[in-house]
Amino acid sequence: MDLIFEGILKAFHLLFTLDAEVLNITLLSLRVSGTATFLSLLIGISIGTAVALSQFPGRKLVVSLINTGMGLPPVVVGLFVTIFLWRNGPLGFLEILYTPTAMILAQAVIATPIVMGITLAAIQALPKNLRLQILALGATRLQMVWILVKEAKLPLLAGVMAGFGGVISEVGASIMVGGNIKGYSRVLTTATVMETSRGNFDVAIALSIILLLLAYFINLVLTHIQQRERPR
Amino acid sequence: MKQKKAIHAVLAGLAVILALVAWSPAQAQQKNIILSTTTSTQDSGLLDVLIPIFEKKTGYFVKTIAVGSGQAMAMGQKGEADVLLVHSPAAEKKFVAEGYGVNRRIIMHNDFVVVGPAEDPAKIRETKVAVEAFKKIASAGTLFLSRGDKSGTHSKELSIWKAAGMKPEGQKWYQQTGLGMGQTLNVASEKKGYTLTDRGTYLALKKRLSLDILTEGDAILLNVYHVIEVNPAKWPKVNAAGGRAFADFMVSKEVKDIVKTFGMEKFGSPLFFPDAGKKEGDLGK
Numbered sequence: 001m002d003l004i005f006e007g008i009l010k011a012f013h014l015l016f017t018l019d020a021e022v023l024n025i026t027l028l029s030l031r032v033s034g035t036a037t038f039l040s041l042l043i044g045i046s047i048g049t050a051v052a053l054s055q056f057p058g059r060k061l062v063v064s065l066i067n068t069g070m071g072l073p074p075v076v077v078g079l080f081v082t083i084f085l086w087r088n089g090p091l092g093f094l095e096i097l098y099t100p101t102a103m104i105l106a107q108a109v110i111a112t113p114i115v116m117g118i119t120l121a122a123i124q125a126l127p128k129n130l131r132l133q134i135l136a137l138g139a140t141r142l143q144m145v146w147i148l149v150k151e152a153k154l155p156l157l158a159g160v161m162a163g164f165g166g167v168i169s170e171v172g173a174s175i176m177v178g179g180n181i182k183g184y185s186r187v188l189t190t191a192t193v194m195e196t197s198r199g200n201f202d203v204a205i206a207l208s209i210i211l212l213l214l215a216y217f218i219n220l221v222l223t224h225i226q227q228r229e230r231p232r
Numbered sequence: 233m234k235q236k237k238a239i240h241a242v243l244a245g246l247a248v249i250l251a252l253v254a255w256s257p258a259q260a261q262q263k264n265i266i267l268s269t270t271t272s273t274q275d276s277g278l279l280d281v282l283i284p285i286f287e288k289k290t291g292y293f294v295k296t297i298a299v300g301s302g303q304a305m306a307m308g309q310k311g312e313a314d315v316l317l318v319h320s321p322a323a324e325k326k327f328v329a330e331g332y333g334v335n336r337r338i339i340m341h342n343d344f345v346v347v348g349p350a351e352d353p354a355k356i357r358e359t360k361v362a363v364e365a366f367k368k369i370a371s372a373g374t375l376f377l378s379r380g381d382k383s384g385t386h387s388k389e390l391s392i393w394k395a396a397g398m399k400p401e402g403q404k405w406y407q408q409t410g411l412g413m414g415q416t417l418n419v420a421s422e423k424k425g426y427t428l429t430d431r432g433t434y435l436a437l438k439k440r441l442s443l444d445i446l447t448e449g450d451a452i453l454l455n456v457y458h459v460i461e462v463n464p465a466k467w468p469k470v471n472a473a474g475g476r477a478f479a480d481f482m483v484s485k486e487v488k489d490i491v492k493t494f495g496m497e498k499f500g501s502p503l504f505f506p507d508a509g510k511k512e513g514d515l516g517k
Binding site for chain 2: 086087088092097098179180181182184194196197198199201
């Protein structure tokens, strides 16, 4: 118990003295996971909506694959992204292994199926007649899709939170493709792992608390947007 | 129609990814060095002191990837690292003999110690000989925690078992954690087991552990760190100049002086002893 108390004290100490290293680690976590979530939204919502609104042979297979992807283990993603990005690997020419860019890439791969799966379910849950109604009122197809996405705002924002929550908290992929390099690709989760193995449990607890606070505030903002106007 | 739009959306997404990838900080490739190292140099904090000095001096950017010595050499074998800092002499010699590495130079040493619960159920405290201690642990059947991860410490442990003429794998009292040194020490402490550890990591974690040093000072327990440059002849993408610069830095007098006193303040004794320029055979004499 003493240890947890020490950790909490340390967390507040680091926060209030604005420790430069911790601040940079926190900002990098936010930047990497934020960008990755943004990318996953672009891909996830567009493909998710497209699959939800169309009929094609093998659709069930595609949907089941997307749903399986929602549970993609970060460490597996990390392993494959690492192998692809190796100097002598297929994407080695990009020279981005052990950079924040590689971490964004890996995290986007993790978050995309989560957003896609939730989008799929959200759009499909809308009443079928709504589509016909919108089209009957003279909307173009693009306008229809836009209205549907807006209509599904509540579950879609839940998707954003799930995607962001998934990547800000993962460590397996980040440590493999980022390398946990001091002042460059070290994020809150990888720093926590390292401090634990260094026996600095108080710092590790402090970093965990900062991570939880960060996740809480991001979700607070998203929840605020989500609940701002209740859907009819 | 719909599908066309979906395809457009996907293409737009991909374009954004590519843009991001291209926008990634394009540091000149030759300025990056990938240093693949054993965990003890990072976990002890030594590299946090040395690397900023090197970077400031040379303008190189060092990407330290802390893994076990085994994995570090595997990375070198694939040309995915430029320079290695490792402590697994037998494997290192093989690595160099097979042409994957060049210019293997000694940096420093410390030693391994056998640690265990203070009650010492296997009664190894009396012995100064590591092989004897291991035999006693085996015959008492008390829990022994092995790293089991092909790290330098793990291969040292295996060589001691071999010298004792035993094959502990599969025995009930022999468990492999597959974790780093720090975490393995935590497991040993919690489960009241014995384990082999480098002294540096043990000292760094000592205050949280209920483990005592029981056997130390045997010549077989010497722990030597070497720097090896990855052979650019095997892998043209290796940053040979950068690797060489780092290796040269590691054997410089400046590093020697830092290593000599590193850890004094925090642990009361140095964690490593600098050996640059010495021969491996002369250590421990």
